[in-house]
Amino acid sequence: MPSTVDALANLPLRDDLVGLHPYGAPQLDVPVLLNVNENTFGVPADVHAAIVAAVDAAAQGLNRYPDREFTELRTNLARYLGHGLTPDQLWAANGSNEVLQQILQAFGGPGRTAIGFPPTYSMYPLLASGTGTRYVTAPRDAAYAMTPDATARAVQDSGANVVFLCSPNNPTGTALGLDVVEAVYEAGKDSRAIVIVDEAYGEFAQTGTASALTLLPGRPRLLVSRTMSKAFALAGARIGYLAAAPEIADALRLVRLPYHLSAITQAAANAALTHATTLLSNVEAIKVQRDRIVVELQALGLTPAPSDANFVFFTGLENPHRVWEGLLEAGVLIRDVGIPGSLRVTAGTEEETTLFLSALKNLL
Missing domain, CATH: 3.40.640.10 (Type I PLP-dependent aspartate aminotransferase-like (Major domain))
Structure with a gap:
């Protein structure tokens, strides 16, 4: 079977699209999904x-x-x-x-x-x-x-x-x-x-x-x-x-x-x-977990960026991909955004956040 790259090479693709890769994050079946900034509380x-x-x-x-x-x-x-x-x-x-x-x-x-x-x-x-x-x-x-x-x-x-x-x-x-x-x-x-x-x-x-x-x-x-x-x-x-x-x-x-x-x-x-009022009630709960992540990452010696979103970007990792892999082995999927020393995690429920922080602490 030819690879996707080889197969595309046989098509008259536009020149400016040659060599590009489609957007996408890993879609893996793990217990805690905190990689694509979804609202993990779900629909009431x-x-x-x-x-x-x-x-x-x-x-x-x-x-x-x-x-x-x-x-x-x-x-x-x-x-x-x-x-x-x-x-x-x-x-x-x-x-x-x-x-x-x-x-x-x-x-x-x-x-x-x-x-x-x-x-x-x-x-x-x-x-x-x-x-x-x-x-x-x-x-x-x-x-x-x-x-x-x-x-x-x-x-x-x-x-x-x-x-x-x-x-x-x-x-x-x-x-x-x-x-x-x-x-x-x-x-x-x-x-x-x-x-x-x-x-x-x-x-x-x-x-x-x-x-x-x-x-x-x-x-x-x-x-x-x-x-x-x-x-x-x-x-x-x-x-x-x-x-x-x-x-x-x-x-x-x-x-x-x-x-x-x-x-x-x-x-x-x-x-x-x-x-909307019912749906947005979970926003405040998510913000609580986001701010909790910031505080606890600082306590671990990492440097989280100030966040106005439902996720936290943090730096200070010697080998972020190894940490990402370790979290995945522990059943927690976060995002390796390809920035040196950095990872990004979605703020989930209190339970999901606890599992992420505990796994990260064990790895560090």
């Missing part, structure tokens, strides 16, 4: 029942196409986010990755440039490649932070058409100051850059960390993307969305596939949003 029973009922009702009409404009969903998302947003300012797709892909389809493409600030979400360059968008990078400081002046200068020097700002950042968990977003928006004026603030983990922010949603008024090139995968425990439902000026949604209508959100997806999302 009453919300589960509501979703099942909504999906059952939607199934009665599966012979018809779904609402192409997902009107009810946009209304519920606007109500959930607040900040004076109206339904015409909301857009949704099958996960925030599809939202980001549609943005690049509309505003990126051949002859255009996107910029990111690694270490950051590894899908950004893959999405850029898939849409024929040139992808460039600019560095963070030694503590993975970003300052307004340096970031704005990088954006201006690159002439980028699309800017990716991840806050809280994945994999470091660090949040951006709104002054960075404001500076980047101004720096992109000449190139009319679309500025995306990816707030996939926004609901887990520390008290006092502001959302870029507050900056939307008067900034038509600013987009804030979110997901229902994390805080809402709906990773399997694939629901992502963004808030922006109404004309952004009009632009994305030009590139979206017809009826891209199924009736089942819309039903599940609407049922979850009507039970």
